[in-house]
């Protein structure tokens with residue numbers, strides 16, 4: 001555990017607490033809560049004694065059924081056709097831990113394109129494995145050749161996150177297909193984290209590798225209600241994986257979770273009935289916020305660069321100067337009352353980077369926060 005990085009959000013959280021009035025562009029959450037219909041059924045379910053007992057380990061039949069419908073409609077994954085399983089987890093983070101424990105043994109390697117989602121590296125290391133970092137290109141897109149070169153006899157899986165945290169990049173379908181084919185050819189799993197599946201802008205389209213022909217044998221797809229349905233605290237995610245992994249995954253599930261939270265599953269069924277229109281309504285507002293964020297950050301060029309990206313609610317800013325990112329974040333909070341997350345948390349150590357998250361706040365607050373960030377970076381980097 002000593003080798004695993006400490007979670008970054010509580011670290012910046014402590015700095016923010018010491019600087020009242022700080023606007024946090026740090027947290028990767030949305031500003032809205034669950035659909036009211038989900039809360040109504042959860043309230044009603046409190047009176048049912050079954051809500052308070054252990055239930056099926058893989059998840060309720062009602063929720064798995066609703067997810068299978070959604071997978072077919074939104075992801076092109078036919079759970080009824082292929083030899084695949086759906087298991088409900090307490091969020092996609094847990095799905096990732098399950099996946100790593102199911103497909104590796106200590107000493108194995110898992111390939112993570114950099115910058116990565118920090119909990120992925122942490123999970124790989126906790127499983128006694130090595131997270132092998134491979135670079136992405138200047139627009140944070142996958143470098144499939146770099147992934148190919150990183151494969152060794154100990155490699156067990158390649159992880160992709162699209163739309164991406166922390167960069168906001170949406171990976172091209174062509175690259176996702178190449179990675180998926182590469183995994184099939186090399187006998188590896190493709191772990192595809194799709195928690196931001198609905199968060200795309202402009203002409204970008206999300207594609208699910210699990211829908212590619214033949215992918216059902218080696219693809220593990222991770223989803224979540226945390227972002228799309230404002231469900232972060234209810235802890236509902238799900239994983240779709242090859243049937244052959246079912247025994248291993250259910251061993252982990254039984255040991256770690258026993259069963260997914262019952263009341264959250266009841267609320268989740270109602271949320272899925274409302275459907276992705278719920279998220280899309282909020283996406284229009286997010287798109288406006290995003291325009292402000294990118295327009296403001298562009299004014300920092302050439303000292304900083306931020307590639308145009310079309311997904312999630314993040315951007316990953318590169319500072320073209322020699323500066324210590326953690327030191328800069330401390331000064332941004334103390335002197336300018338705005339918080340962002342330093343790049344090393346995401347494995348970005350070849351320069352000075354910051355992740356900016358714009359999903360958690362209303363438009364005016366984000367605009368104010370970005371204004372402070374631009375002023376602060378200008379002052380600090382002068």
Ligand SMILES: Cc1ncc(COP(=O)(O)O)c(C=O)c1O
Pocket residue numbers: 028090091092093094117161164165193195223224225226232236237
């Ligand atoms: C890429 C990615 N995967 C997983 C998660 C965690 O999702 P959940 O709340 O479903 O565990 C996050 C949350 O920020 C994320 O960015």
